[in-house]
Amino acid sequence: MASTDIPDIVISRLPIYLRALTRMMDEVNPNTSSKELGERLGISSAQIRKDLSHFGEFGKQGTGYDKKKLIDQLRRILKVEREWDVALVGAGAIGHALAHYNGFLDRGFRIAMIFDSDPHKIGTQLNGFEVYDVARMSELLPPNGIVLAMLAVPAEAAQLVANQLVEAGIKGILSYAPINIAVPETVRVQDIDPVAQLQRITYYV
Amino acid sequence: MASTDIPDIVISRLPIYLRALTRMMDEVNPNTSSKELGERLGISSAQIRKDLSHFGEFGKQGTGYDKKKLIDQLRRILKVEREWDVALVGAGAIGHALAHYNGFLDRGFRIAMIFDSDPHKIGTQLNGFEVYDVARMSELLPPNGIVLAMLAVPAEAAQLVANQLVEAGIKGILSYAPINIAVPETVRVQDIDPVAQLQRITYYV
Numbered sequence: 430m431a432s433t434d435i436p437d438i439v440i441s442r443l444p445i446y447l448r449a450l451t452r453m454m455d456e457v458n459p460n461t462s463s464k465e466l467g468e469r470l471g472i473s474s475a476q477i478r479k480d481l482s483h484f485g486e487f488g489k490q491g492t493g494y495d496k497k498k499l500i501d502q503l504r505r506i507l508k509v510e511r512e513w514d515v516a517l518v519g520a521g522a523i524g525h526a527l528a529h530y531n532g533f534l535d536r537g538f539r540i541a542m543i544f545d546s547d548p549h550k551i552g553t554q555l556n557g558f559e560v561y562d563v564a565r566m567s568e569l570l571p572p573n574g575i576v577l578a579m580l581a582v583p584a585e586a587a588q589l590v591a592n593q594l595v596e597a598g599i600k601g602i603l604s605y606a607p608i609n610i611a612v613p614e615t616v617r618v619q620d621i622d623p624v625a626q627l628q629r630i631t632y633y634v
Numbered sequence: 635m636a637s638t639d640i641p642d643i644v645i646s647r648l649p650i651y652l653r654a655l656t657r658m659m660d661e662v663n664p665n666t667s668s669k670e671l672g673e674r675l676g677i678s679s680a681q682i683r684k685d686l687s688h689f690g691e692f693g694k695q696g697t698g699y700d701k702k703k704l705i706d707q708l709r710r711i712l713k714v715e716r717e718w719d720v721a722l723v724g725a726g727a728i729g730h731a732l733a734h735y736n737g738f739l740d741r742g743f744r745i746a747m748i749f750d751s752d753p754h755k756i757g758t759q760l761n762g763f764e765v766y767d768v769a770r771m772s773e774l775l776p777p778n779g780i781v782l783a784m785l786a787v788p789a790e791a792a793q794l795v796a797n798q799l800v801e802a803g804i805k806g807i808l809s810y811a812p813i814n815i816a817v818p819e820t821v822r823v824q825d826i827d828p829v830a831q832l833q834r835i836t837y838y839v
Contacts, residue, residue, distance in 0.1 A: 437834075438643060440834055440837050440838075441834050443833070443834075443837070444827070444829070444830035444831075444833040444834055445814070445830060447833070448812060448813070448814070448827070448829075448830060449814055452813060469814055469816075470814050471814070471816075506837065507833045507834075507836055507837050508836040508837060508839070509833055509836060513832070513836060515832070522730060522731035522734045522735070523731045523735075525727060525730075525731065526727035526728045526730065526731040527828070529727045530727070530728075530828070532789075532812050532828075532829060533828075533829060533832075536812075536829040536833070537829070537832070537833065537836070538829060538832050576839060577832065577835065577836070577839070579828070579832075584737075600839045601832075601835035601836065601838070601839045602835075603828060603831050603832055603835065607653060607737050607741075608653070608657060609650070609653070609654055609674055609675050609676070611674075611676075617835045617838045617839060619831040619832075619834055619835055621826055621828060621831060622649070622653070623732070623735070623737075623738075623784070623808060623826060624649070624653075624737060624738060624741040624742070624743060625649035625650060625653060626649075626808050626824040626826060627718070627720070627738075627742070627743050627782065627784075627806075627808055627824075628648070628649040628652070628712045628714055628741070628742065629642075629645055629646050629648075629649055629712075629824055630782065630806035630807075630808065630822045630824055631712055631713040631714060631718060631742070631782070631806065632645050632648070632711065632712050632713060633645075633806070633822045634713070634781060634782070634805045634806050634822060
């Protein structure tokens with residue numbers, strides 16, 4: 430199961446499968462099929478079977494997938510059978526929305542520390558967390574075992590703060606800055622850019 | 635240039651190329667190359683050339699791409715050479731962050747109307763916009779020519795509101811709800827789910 434062998438596009442779909450299966454746990458039937466899952470997601474059943482085949486045998490001919498089991502396996506593959514502490518950097522409007530978002534906890538993540546560079550924000554409370562000075566990330570993140578960060582700072586500051594996060598031992602960054610952030614190969618960045626997504630929509634409209 | 639012929643994964647990269655090229659306009663050299671662009675983005679130059687080749691001939695052997703020209707062509711392909719009015723549905727924390735986000739305008743989008751279902755929010759102002767009742771979407775969206783929406787409502791309400799958006803003539807939805815929304819084939823949905831992105835990161839960490 431060497432991670433480099435599996436295309437990233439496959440990995441990007443696993444959280445979507447996990448999300449859909451988790452919602453389908455409310456339903457009576459403990460099993461599902463690639464056909465049913467595909468219909469819910471607008472993905473072909475062949476694609477789903479092919480994606481999952483990278484990780485071994487999951488379903489059974491005829492009975493399909495045991496939802497609970499497949500959820501457990503996807504959680505293990507994505508390493509969210511545990512809970513990850515995440516640093517939130519940036520206590521502006523986006524940071525505020527993230528700090529109050531209640532969808533992290535039951536899916537493997539917990540905002541554990543909040544940082545900002547604005548003297549007016551440092552020392553204030555955000556959803557029960559003290560906002561720390563970004564200058565203290567190297568001091569505070571490693572002893573707390575935090576290797577993930579959400580970056581919600583203005584585009585102009587994003588690369589500098591990303592550098593500081595890398596120095597502080599961060600291994601994964603979810604960035605809300607609409608720029609491409611350069612990091613060492615050992616660090617993984619995903620960005621969330623609403624405009625890029627809107628442009629992807631308008632292509633089809 | 636039939637849109638159905640081009641893989642969606644290619645389309646998803648075009649906004650990223652456009653974003654990077656736009657930032658590179660600050661630099662002296664009016665030209666760039668697939669090699670330079672690839673290095674900035676962590677994408678192979680062959681991939682970039684292949685992606686762009688779907689849309690015709692852009693670069694010249696030896697001199698590379700004229701950045702300004704390539705930007706104009708990408709804008710035309712993505713249909714953001716014009717400005718799109720967008721409805722924002724949901725005036726909670728995420729809606730608040732989106733309403734105050736200043737990165738839309740120069741990339742082709744403008745929040746034009748805001749809706750919520752909460753009687754306490756309806757009639758209030760959000761960043762200069764009156765918050766309208768979601769029940770009025772069918773009345774207000776078509777005469778204003780709005781075909782795009784950002785959906786920032788709780789997961790439980792998202793499918794219902796999406797149905798109402800479709801009835802109101804919306805053709806593209808950027809959804810912040812962490813669920814898969816079912817829409818007719820004529821409507822395009824992209825979702826932004828920070829947890830799915832974090833899970834994609836933890837796979838590699």
